[in-house]
Amino acid sequence: MHTLYNRALGGRSGTVGLALLCVLLFLIFPLALDNFRLNMMSKYLSYAFVAIGLVLCWGNGGILSLGQGLFWGFGGYCMAAFLKLEAARNIAAESGSDQIRALTTVGLPDFMDWNQITSLPYIWYPFKSFSLTILLVFVVPTLLAYIIGTAMFRRRVGGVYFALITQALCWIMEISFVTRQGWTGGINGITDLRTCLGWDIRTKSAQIILYFLTCGLLIGCILIGRFILSSKLGRILVAMRDGEDRVRFSGYSVSKLKTFIFCVAAAMSALGGALFALNVGFMSPKLVTIEPSIYMVIFCAVGGRNSLIGAVYGAILVSYGKTYFSEMFPNLWYFLMGGVFILVTRFFPDGLAGAVDYLGPMLGRKLFSWIGRAQANFPAAVVPIPVEANEGR
Amino acid sequence: MIAELEIKNLTVSFDGFKAVDDLTFSVEHEELRVVIGPNGAGKTTLLDLICGKTRPTGGSIRFKGRELSRMQENSIVRQGVGRKFQTPSVYPKLTVFENLEISFPRGRGVWGSLFFKQSEDVRERIREVARDTYLSDHLHTSAEHLSHGQKQWLEIGMVLIADPKLMLLDEPVAGMSVRERQQTADLLQRICRGRSVVVIEHDMNFVKQIAHKVTVMHQGKMLVEGSMDEIQANEKVREVYLGH
Numbered sequence: 001m002h003t004l005y006n007r008a009l010g011g012r013s014g015t016v017g018l019a020l021l022c023v024l025l026f027l028i029f030p031l032a033l034d035n036f037r038l039n040m041m042s043k044y045l046s047y048a049f050v051a052i053g054l055v056l057c058w059g060n061g062g063i064l065s066l067g068q069g070l071f072w073g074f075g076g077y078c079m080a081a082f083l084k085l086e087a088a089r090n091i092a093a094e095s096g097s098d099q100i101r102a103l104t105t106v107g108l109p110d111f112m113d114w115n116q117i118t119s120l121p122y123i124w125y126p127f128k129s130f131s132l133t134i135l136l137v138f139v140v141p142t143l144l145a146y147i148i149g150t151a152m153f154r155r156r157v158g159g160v161y162f163a164l165i166t167q168a169l170c171w172i173m174e175i176s177f178v179t180r181q182g183w184t185g186g187i188n189g190i191t192d193l194r195t196c197l198g199w200d201i202r203t204k205s206a207q208i209i210l211y212f213l214t215c216g217l218l219i220g221c222i223l224i225g226r227f228i229l230s231s232k233l234g235r236i237l238v239a240m241r242d243g244e245d246r247v248r249f250s251g252y253s254v255s256k257l258k259t260f261i262f263c264v265a266a267a268m269s270a271l272g273g274a275l276f277a278l279n280v281g282f283m284s285p286k287l288v289t290i291e292p293s294i295y296m297v298i299f300c301a302v303g304g305r306n307s308l309i310g311a312v313y314g315a316i317l318v319s320y321g322k323t324y325f326s327e328m329f330p331n332l333w334y335f336l337m338g339g340v341f342i343l344v345t346r347f348f349p350d351g352l353a354g355a356v357d358y359l360g361p362m363l364g365r366k367l368f369s370w371i372g373r374a375q376a377n378f379p380a381a382v383v384p385i386p387v388e389a390n391e392g393r
Numbered sequence: 394m395i396a397e398l399e400i401k402n403l404t405v406s407f408d409g410f411k412a413v414d415d416l417t418f419s420v421e422h423e424e425l426r427v428v429i430g431p432n433g434a435g436k437t438t439l440l441d442l443i444c445g446k447t448r449p450t451g452g453s454i455r456f457k458g459r460e461l462s463r464m465q466e467n468s469i470v471r472q473g474v475g476r477k478f479q480t481p482s483v484y485p486k487l488t489v490f491e492n493l494e495i496s497f498p499r500g501r502g503v504w505g506s507l508f509f510k511q512s513e514d515v516r517e518r519i520r521e522v523a524r525d526t527y528l529s530d531h532l533h534t535s536a537e538h539l540s541h542g543q544k545q546w547l548e549i550g551m552v553l554i555a556d557p558k559l560m561l562l563d564e565p566v567a568g569m570s571v572r573e574r575q576q577t578a579d580l581l582q583r584i585c586r587g588r589s590v591v592v593i594e595h596d597m598n599f600v601k602q603i604a605h606k607v608t609v610m611h612q613g614k615m616l617v618e619g620s621m622d623e624i625q626a627n628e629k630v631r632e633v634y635l636g637h
Contacts, residue, residue, distance in 0.1 A: 232500055232509035235491050239484040246482040246548075249444060250496045251470035251555065252506075260503045 007230040014226065017309045018219070025215040035204050042211045042279040044319035045218055047072075049272025051299040051311035052221050053265030058297070059305030060229060061261045062241030064159070067166030068269050068296045070173050071141035073288025075270025077177075077184070078140060080283035081124060082133040083193040083201075084109045084185075090195060110192070115182035123183065130197060137274045138267050145266030149259030156255075158244075167290055174289040189284025193277065201278055214275050218312065221268050225308045228264065237261060269296075302344050304353025313352055397422045397589045398443070398559055403452035405442060412438040414613035415452070420559075425585040427592045427600045429624075430610035431633060436593045437479060439610070440561045443591075444476040445469045456559060467501075475557030479564050479593075481544035485537035489528050489547055492536050493519045496551035518554065525583065526550035527576055542569040546577070553584065560590045566599055578602045609633070 009015045029041055050068045057063045085107075092106040105118050112120075126132045148169065152162055177184045185191070193201065200206060228234055240247045240254060248254050277283050286292075295318070303314020321340060325333035348355040396419035403416045413435045420426050428436050441447040443454055445466040454461045461469050470476075484492050497518065500509030523529050526546040531539065536547060545565055552560055565581070566574045574596070581603050584590060594600050600607060600621065607624045609616040611633045617624060624630055 228507065231507045232494065232511075233503070233506040235487060236495055236506055238486055239492075239495050242484050242486055243482050245446070245478070246484065246551075247495070248466045249446075249470055249476045249478075250551065251467050251498060251501050253465070253467045253502075256503055257506075 007227055009223075010226050010230065018222065021222075021309055021312060022219065025218070026212070030208070030211070035207065038211055039207045039279065040323065041316070042207070042214050043276060044316050045211075045214045045312070046272045046276035046279060047296060047299060047319060048218055048312045048315035049221055049275070050269040050296040051303060051315045052218075052225055052308055053268035054297060054300040055305060055308050055311045056225055056228060056237075056268075057261045057265040058300065059307075060234065060241065061237040061258060063258055063262055064163045064297070065166045065262070065265070066163045066290070066297060067168075067170040067293050068265065069288040069290075069293035070166070070170045071145060071266035071269040072273035072276075072292075072296070073173060073177075073283075073285075074141040074144065074273065075137045076273030076277045076283045076287070077190065078127065078133055078137045078270075079274035079277040080190040080193060081127040082130060083196055083277065084190045085124065085127055086196070087192060087194040109185070109190070111185040111188070111190075112182055115186075117182040121183050137270055141266045141270035141273075142263050145263045146259060149262040150255070153255035153258040153262075167293065170288065170290050170293050174285045177285040177288075184285070187285060189282055189286070190277075191282040191284075193281045196278065202281060207279070210275070210279050214279065217271060217275065221271070222308045222312070224264075225268075228261075229308075233257070233260075298341060300351075302341065302351055304348075304351030304355075306350065307353030310351055310353030310356075317352070396420060397424075397457060398591075399453075399455045400443075401453045401455075403439075403442060403449055403454060405438060405447060405449050411613050413442060413449075416610075416613065416615055418608060418615055418618065420589045420591060422589060423585060423587065425581065425590045425592065425603055425605045426608060427594055427604040427606075428608045428610060429594065429597075429600060430616070433612075434610040435613040436610055437563055438613075440476065440563055440591070440593065443469075443559075444474055444561060446476075470555070470557075471501075473556075473558035474561065475552035475555055475559070476561045477545075477548045477552050477563060477565060479567070481541070481548045483536040483539075483544050483547050483551065486535065488533050488535055489523065489539070490519060490532045492547055493522055493550055493554050496554045498555040522550045522554045525553065525580065527580075542573040545569065546580075549577075549580065549584075556588075558588050560584065560588060562590065562592045564593055564595065566594065566596060574599055 005011070005015075009018060025045075030038060033041060050072050053071075054065070054068060057065060088109045089107050091110075105113060108117070108120060126136055148166070152158075152165065157165065177189075178187050180186075195201060201210065229237075236247060236252060236257060240257065244254055247257075273283075273288075276287075299315040299318050300311050301314070302318050303312065304310030318337075318340075321337060322333070325336045329336060344351065348358075350357070398420040400419065401417050403413055404411060405413045416435075416439065428439065430436055438447060442449050443456075443461065445461065445464060449462050452462075456472060456474060459472060461472065461474070464472070484495070487495070494511065494515070497515055499515070500506045520529070520532070523532055526549055528543060528546060528550065531543065536544065539547060545568070549562065549565060552562075562581075566577050569577060578599060581590065581592070592603065604621055606618065607621055608618045609624060609627075609630050616629055616633060617627050619627075
């Protein structure tokens with residue numbers, strides 16, 4: 001129990017940070033935001049999954065991937081494919097008219113019709129089943145990450161080269177999804193998603209439930225991340241970031257460890273993508289290409305690339321900033337966003353989490369000295385401030 | 394007596410330049426061998442070849458009868474070969490304790506390290522190695538705040554904790570004070586019980602103190618091999634060191 005407290009929750013300070021985030025996500029946002037804004041928040045949070053993955057593989061493992069949109073996208077497309085098939089079946093059932101039946105192939109997604117595809121492509125077959133879809137949401141991106149990871153890390157491809165390759169892969173995904181219109185919906189993506197297992201995901205109540213589902217899974221990912229980082233594996237990741245050769249000559253297979261953490265990051269991203277499809281109701285290649293992938297890295301950098309919780313705040317703030325600036329200053333917003341990034345990286349290289357770590361104790365000391373002065377007037381009430389021992393982990 | 398480490402006709406060439414050229418030498422059990430030679434003689438390359446950092450162009454490296462030259466680096470480590478690098482490579486952001494913990498030879502796989510339990514025997518072993526390497530008082534110091542000499546000790550400790558049967562130490566006393574050198578000499582005397590050690594060193598006084606046998610390398614080849622007195626009396630060695 002005690003180890004669980006220390007490892008998953010991260011001791012006292014970790015628990016406080018997590019509790020604050022929970023209060024914000026489960027209490028303040030649902031109460032303060034209207035339905036439209038809450039749904040926007042679900043969308044932002046679905047990006048936070050990627051940011052958490054990046055904290056693991058980039059912040060701690062030193063593997064910078066500029067192509068996380070790839071995994072996020074595969075997760076999202078898998079989920080969207082399932083929802084689209086269900087929507088298509090429902091449309092076929094609702095439309096009693098023979099005219100529609102004559103014009104379309106019953107039960108086939110609309111975009112396939114437009115592309116003269118008359119029977120369901122084989123790769124769409126697994127998405128008829130919900131449980132298989134959930135499995136594929138994780139398996140497809142993780143397997144892809146495994147293949148990329150094994151191929152790259154075995155050959156000791158790292159740093160900037162790895163980042164460029166992941167970016168290229170992202171672009172390849174966009175191009176192939178746009179060009180295989182009949183299978184993927186092309187540039188429009190997969191749109192008009194309606195129900196999930198008969199449950200209408202477009203209603204207000206469904207969006208609220210999905211918001212809470214997203215929050216819950218996000219907290220789950222943070223806990224998994226904490227568990228990994230507090231294990232010996234977490235320390236090896238940091239060690240690898242700072243001295244890969246030494247780790248290798250301590251008897252570890254660096255490529256296997258890197259591949260593992262890259263796969264974990266991919267699986268988390270994929271979960272985010274799947275939730276995006278549920279929350280927002282569509283999936284498009286423009287969401288998975290280079291630009292969004294770079295945004296995902298920026299979320300992580302602004303939040304603090306070493307902090308799992310910081311990454312969530314980063315994703316929320318940057319996404320919110322994007323929305324806010326583009327609503328308020330439609331002509332200027334790119335510059336304003338750029339300005340924010342420059343300021344954050346200039347003054348807080350460790351992101352917001354770094355700023356909190358730096359300013360927090362300072363404010364804390366001020367507060368304590370103020371309390372100390374107040375208590376000095378009543379010497380009997382002086383309570384020694386306990387110093388937390390941090391022996392071993 | 395069968396040698397622990399046997400190197401035969403070992404050659405490596407980088408674009409035609411032979412850094413190690415047809416080298417044959419062997420190290421026995423519990424032997425502390427020092428390799429000396431002028432800059433560019435191929436000493437560090439020799440250690441790189443043994444531990445798998447560099448792949449040989451030809452020849453063989455056998456350790457306890459097993460061929461190392463085609464193994465992965467981490468497999469070579471698991472055969473019992475430990476390497477300390479020339480510039481101390483420790484993990485700066487981790488404490489001495491964590492540095493040693495990572496080097497502890499258990500939980501080296503992905504899942505093993507994820508569910509690795511820091512049991513009392515692990516902690517005891519870490520404390521023991523820290524004591525041996527004079528770092529007991531710094532267990533919870535971040536490695537980046539150690540002095541240069543202490544970093545050297547830490548890296549020796551990190552190799553030592555895995556209990557290797559062959560230790561390869563590249564300039565272990567570089568940048569150390571006289572007192573630290575003495576302590577390191579004591580440490581090496583203790584270390585070589587139960588294992589073989591190969592040390593590269595430039596400091597002749599230090600070499601004299603520790604070496605059982607000395608190998609002199611020159612231009613990728615072995616020049617002479619023998620006790621320190623023999624080496625110092627050798628004409629060829631004088632020529633190599635002083636002639637240039």
